[in-house]
Amino acid sequence: QQSELNSFLWTIKRDPPSYFFGTIHVPYTRVWDFIPENSKKAFQQSHIVYFELDLTDPYTISALTSCQLLPQGKNLQDVLPQDIYCRLKRHLEYVKLMMPSWMTPDQRGKGLYADYLFNAIAGNWERKRPVWVMLMVNSLTEADIKSRGVPVLDLYLAQEAERLRKQTGAVEKVEEQCHPLNGLNFSQV
Numbered sequence: 810q811q812s813e814l815n816s817f818l819w820t821i822k823r824d825p826p827s828y829f830f831g832t833i834h835v836p837y838t839r840v841w842d843f844i845p846e847n848s849k850k851a852f853q854q855s856h857i858v859y860f861e862l863d864l865t866d867p868y869t870i871s872a873l874t875s876c877q878l879l880p881q882g883k884n885l886q887d888v889l890p891q892d893i894y895c896r897l898k899r900h901l902e903y904v905k906l907m908m909p910s911w912m913t914p915d916q917r918g919k920g921l922y923a924d925y926l927f928n929a930i931a932g933n934w935e936r937k938r939p940v941w942v943m944l945m946v947n948s949l950t951e952a953d954i955k956s957r958g959v960p961v962l963d964l965y966l967a968q969e970a971e972r973l974r975k976q977t978g979a980v981e982k983v984e985e986q987c988h989p990l991n992g993l994n995f996s997q998v
Contacts, residue, residue, distance in 0.1 A: 828848075884936060930949060940990050
């Protein structure tokens with residue numbers, strides 16, 4: 810029953826009440842039907858919504874992209890062992906070859922092309938730090954490709970908040986997410 814689901818919603822008792830809702834970075838369509846009504850109602854009734862990051866801000870997206878890059882003049886081939894680099898390159902060639910068959914008719918109907926989608930996800934991969942390449946590779950699956958074009962839950966809620974003219978903000982800066990990941994050494998990655 811919808812009413813019995815764990816809502817991942819916490820109430821901060823004050824007047825008016827505040828709510829804290831835990832989200833997950835997956836296409837919202839995978840989880841939306843499982844979000845209980847009390848969480849959806851709290852969102853609808855809110856006037857101000859804060860997210861982990863402001864995914865609607867072009868600066869946030871640009872800063873996320875920049876933080877993933879290796880220092881100037883360095884390429885992934887310079888930092889990865891040769892055998893891993895070659896396996897990665899072969900895998901990305903395989904993904905690029907398979908991507909047209911992984912896309913849905915709906916995606917093609919919206920004008921998404923496999924080459925465009927591959928470049929949007931994996932473009933400039935040779936300049937990225939290993940941890941970001943690992944995250945990228947983990948998202949290059951058939952299931953993830955089929956859901957591309959559907960916003961992740963955080964972005965969907967941010968877009969809804971904007972559409973409903975709610976005041977929005979972010980609790981973290983890009984650097985607070987990037988620096989810990991970029992600080993991992995190669996064996997940790």
